[in-house]
Amino acid sequence: MLSHNIPPSLCAGSCPLTNHQLPRALFSAHESRRPSCSSNPAASIQSPNSTAPSTSLTITAPDDWHLHVRDGKAMASVVPHTAQHYRRAIIMPNLTPPVTTAQAAIDYRQRILACVPPSRAPFFQPLMTCYLTDRTTPDEVEAAKEAGVVAYKLYPAGATTNSDSGVTDILKVVDTLKHMANIGMPLLMHGEVTDPSVDMFDREAVFIHTKLIPLLDQVPNLKVVMEHITTKDAAEFVASAPPNIAATVTPQHMLLNRNALFAKGLRPHNFCLPILKREKHREAVAEKATSGSPKFFLGTDSAPHPKGAKESSCGCAGMYTAPISLGLYATAFEAAGRLSNLEAFASFNGPGFYGLPPNEGKVTLVKQPLLVPDHYSFGEGVVVPMWAGEEISWQVAA
Numbered sequence: 001m002l003s004h005n006i007p008p009s010l011c012a013g014s015c016p017l018t019n020h021q022l023p024r025a026l027f028s029a030h031e032s033r034r035p036s037c038s039s040n041p042a043a044s045i046q047s048p049n050s051t052a053p054s055t056s057l058t059i060t061a062p063d064d065w066h067l068h069v070r071d072g073k074a075m076a077s078v079v080p081h082t083a084q085h086y087r088r089a090i091i092m093p094n095l096t097p098p099v100t101t102a103q104a105a106i107d108y109r110q111r112i113l114a115c116v117p118p119s120r121a122p123f124f125q126p127l128m129t130c131y132l133t134d135r136t137t138p139d140e141v142e143a144a145k146e147a148g149v150v151a152y153k154l155y156p157a158g159a160t161t162n163s164d165s166g167v168t169d170i171l172k173v174v175d176t177l178k179h180m181a182n183i184g185m186p187l188l189m190h191g192e193v194t195d196p197s198v199d200m201f202d203r204e205a206v207f208i209h210t211k212l213i214p215l216l217d218q219v220p221n222l223k224v225v226m227e228h229i230t231t232k233d234a235a236e237f238v239a240s241a242p243p244n245i246a247a248t249v250t251p252q253h254m255l256l257n258r259n260a261l262f263a264k265g266l267r268p269h270n271f272c273l274p275i276l277k278r279e280k281h282r283e284a285v286a287e288k289a290t291s292g293s294p295k296f297f298l299g300t301d302s303a304p305h306p307k308g309a310k311e312s313s314c315g316c317a318g319m320y321t322a323p324i325s326l327g328l329y330a331t332a333f334e335a336a337g338r339l340s341n342l343e344a345f346a347s348f349n350g351p352g353f354y355g356l357p358p359n360e361g362k363v364t365l366v367k368q369p370l371l372v373p374d375h376y377s378f379g380e381g382v383v384v385p386m387w388a389g390e391e392i393s394w395q396v397a398a
């Protein structure tokens with residue numbers, strides 16, 4: 001394993017700063033969270049009495065519209081974290097080999113369901129996706145729809161973890177995309193160009209102009225989710241696009257800017273793709289995500305990797321947030337003074353886009369400090385979550 005070869009200087013545990021000293025994009029907002037909360041109470045936010053600091057927020061049970069759970073023993077470690085808090089999750093298909101067929105999706109779904117704890121089995125439902133390749137045909141899309149696949153995922157070839165089988169040229173699959181549009185099959189996009197000559201902080205914005213807009217000119221009625229948006233360009237594009245264009249937003253892209261990658265040393269656990277951007281982009285993404293617009297919804301992109309594969313001379317992209325994600329989102333919405341919009345983002349906007357009903361049942365968040373563990377077990381190793389060793393001020397009620 002890579003973990004045996006980690007240079008000491010790259011180990012999270014050897015950095016001279018504690019995690020509490022890490023600069024956060026929201027540090028100043030973090031300090032002022034209490035007043036902003038009490039100045040913007042929603043109907044479902046309750047403070048039990050004037051002396052108790054705890055505040056609670058009860059929302060319709062949420063869904064995660066972008067999730068990686070891997071496979072095998074590693075999957076058995078992480079599926080319970082999502083199943084505990086969410087009712088449905090869109091499962092990404094970037095396994096090795098990728099999930100490209102209806103049968104592969106059905107088989108993967110069965111393996112996921114086998115990892116759901118019995119107490120959550122009546123409530124949790126994985127929603128399956130297939131991986132779009134240059135060779136995906138309209139007939140295959142049709143078969144996938146009949147099998148219950150809810151969307152196709154487009155990875156430009158080489159864009160991120162296990163994306164080597166991705167689409168090399170979006171125009172090669174236009175006929176398939178036209179068929180998807182006709183039958184209402186959404187396309188979920190990893191919206192970054194992979195041209196190595198394009199600066200990696202610009203790849204999302206360049207994708208919009210050179211790939212997405214030309215595609216929508218040819219297939220204007222295609223339902224598209226721009227996954228994990230990270231830039232002002234993407235936030236504004238989605239906000240002003242027709243209703244068939246929406247976006248998921250991760251907690252890290254609402255809470256962190258790119259300084260978090262280089263805080264007194266390289267921070268491999270803050271490395272994800274699309275990469276964290278500068279503060280003006282974080283502000284724009286958070287502003288749109290918390291605005292109440294139905295075009296933006298919860299998608300954690302929780303993407304676990306073994307600790308050693310992150311703390312490496314060529315560390316993997318992906319941040320693990322599943323167990324703490326609702327608390328992170330509550331933190332971001334409270335910082336924006338918009339806690340009352342969290343329920344729409346987490347529980348209504350996604351189902352609305354996918355044509356599904358909202359969940360029955362409720363989840364209550366409480367404003368009580370939660371110390372994020374240094375790691376969680378992950379197969380035969382461990383995975384380090386976002387904000388490991390730090391406190392977050394919201395958690396799901398026990």
Ligand SMILES: [Zn+2]
Pocket residue numbers: 066068092301303
């Ligand atoms: Zn992802």
